Amino acid sequence: MVASWLPVPARDAHKYRRGRALLVAGSRAYPGAAVLAARAAQRMGAGYVELAVPDGLEASFAVAAPSLVVRGRHDWQSRWRADGAGPAGAPANDVEEPPLRAICVGPGFDAQGDADESRSLVLQALSCPVPVLVDGGGLTALCDAEGLRLVRRRFERGLDTVLTPHAGEAARLAACVGLEGSAAEAEDAPDRRALDLARAWGAVVCLKGPDTYVAAPARSQEAFPGASALPVRAMRWGGPELAKAGTGDVLAGMIAGLMAQGTPASRAAFAGACVHALAGSEAARRGSVVSVIPEDVLDALPAALNALLMS
Numbered sequence: 001m002v003a004s005w006l007p008v009p010a011r012d013a014h015k016y017r018r019g020r021a022l023l024v025a026g027s028r029a030y031p032g033a034a035v036l037a038a039r040a041a042q043r044m045g046a047g048y049v050e051l052a053v054p055d056g057l058e059a060s061f062a063v064a065a066p067s068l069v070v071r072g073r074h075d076w077q078s079r080w081r082a083d084g085a086g087p088a089g090a091p092a093n094d095v096e097e098p099p100l101r102a103i104c105v106g107p108g109f110d111a112q113g114d115a116d117e118s119r120s121l122v123l124q125a126l127s128c129p130v131p132v133l134v135d136g137g138g139l140t141a142l143c144d145a146e147g148l149r150l151v152r153r154r155f156e157r158g159l160d161t162v163l164t165p166h167a168g169e170a171a172r173l174a175a176c177v178g179l180e181g182s183a184a185e186a187e188d189a190p191d192r193r194a195l196d197l198a199r200a201w202g203a204v205v206c207l208k209g210p211d212t213y214v215a216a217p218a219r220s221q222e223a224f225p226g227a228s229a230l231p232v233r234a235m236r237w238g239g240p241e242l243a244k245a246g247t248g249d250v251l252a253g254m255i256a257g258l259m260a261q262g263t264p265a266s267r268a269a270f271a272g273a274c275v276h277a278l279a280g281s282e283a284a285r286r287g288s289v290v291s292v293i294p295e296d297v298l299d300a301l302p303a304a305l306n307a308l309l310m311s
């Protein structure tokens with residue numbers, strides 16, 4: 001079933017038809033996360049991947065990853081209309097520019113060091129009427145009343161939002177919506193915790209860990225055809241080779257890359273997690289479970305995709 005959720009390019013595809021994704025990622029503290037996420041979006045098939053990075057660092061990113069379209073944050077922000085598209089705002093796409101299909105915001109944000117900038121970038125991304133994924137430091141920046149209000153409002157408007165917390169970030173998201181229960185309880189029933197978070201935030205929640213749980217808010221129940229009554233699915237593939245800093249940034253870019261190609265949010269999150277885990281296993285097979293680094297996961301991604309598509 002997961003294989004059927006993966007987009008395959010049409011014979012007459014061109015780069016824009018294969019989906020334009022924007023990654024607002026990286027900081028002076030954590031620049032590498034931005035490249036990992038953007039590379040992953042490309043590898044999952046997105047045809048045109050843009051990266052909005054801290055001003056002044058554009059050239060370094062462009063050299064590190066020449067096929068990415070790199071812009072400074074200031075340039076990106078100035079392209080947004082302050083009005084004209086209703087209270088939520090919209091990106092000021094020029095006439096000749098194809099529409100954005102998905103935004104990934106937050107991998108590599110320094111939510112403590114650059115708290116104000118991180119928050120403003122996350123809120124700005126959420127005001128855009130396209131699927132938005134929030135990850136990493138972006139999740140920490142999201143956790144206040146205004147962030148919650150914006151995500152819920154997107155849900156009411158039928159706009160997909162995906163949140164990809166690890167256990168620590170999930171605890172922050174839970175505290176923000178006043179979810180009861182200790183960390184231990186959350187650990188005992190992670191599927192329940194993912195579902196509670198999804199419903200409270202009005203977002204698809206991909207709760208990462210040794211097992212990963214993808215839960216959808218009620219509206220998206222149909223997004224897991226053939227699944228159990230509750231809109232939550234467990235993904236138990238993969239192993240400890242993935243327990244290295246940066247693999248979560250890869251996963252965020254993968255899911256955003258799928259959404260940019262039109263895969264609905266909950267399927268993109270689940271399929272992304274499956275391919276991510278398979279790529280980790282493939283990387284471990286090529287080397288060793290000990291030595292895998294996130295770059296190896298990116299390198300193994302095409303083989304993992306192929307294995308799923310051929311299955």
Ligand SMILES: NC(=O)C1=CN([C@@H]2O[C@H](COP(=O)(O)OP(=O)(O)OC[C@H]3O[C@@H](n4cnc5c(N)ncnc54)[C@H](OP(=O)(O)O)[C@@H]3O)[C@@H](O)[C@H]2O)[C@@H](O)CC1
Binds near residue numbers: 034106110140167168
């Ligand atoms: N190459 C790069 O540029 C990289 C950049 N990166 C970027 O760095 C930014 C900060 O992200 P971050 O995850 O390092 O820090 P943060 O959000 O403060 O959470 C950490 C605290 O949460 C807790 N915790 C509980 N469970 C946990 C779990 N399962 N996994 C992890 N933590 C868990 C734990 O606290 P404890 O429970 O131990 O008290 C821990 O102290 C973010 O933008 C990210 O994208 C990284 O991706 C690495 C590669």
Ligand SMILES: Nc1ncnc2c1ncn2[C@@H]1O[C@H](COP(=O)(O)OP(=O)(O)O)[C@@H](O)[C@H]1O
Binds near residue numbers: 166237241242247
């Ligand atoms: N022991 C494990 N077994 C399987 N997958 C794991 C394990 N540890 C971590 N992972 C996966 O690795 C990724 C780590 O993401 P995250 O904690 O956000 O790291 P980072 O922020 O450093 O990129 C997640 O997709 C998680 O599910």
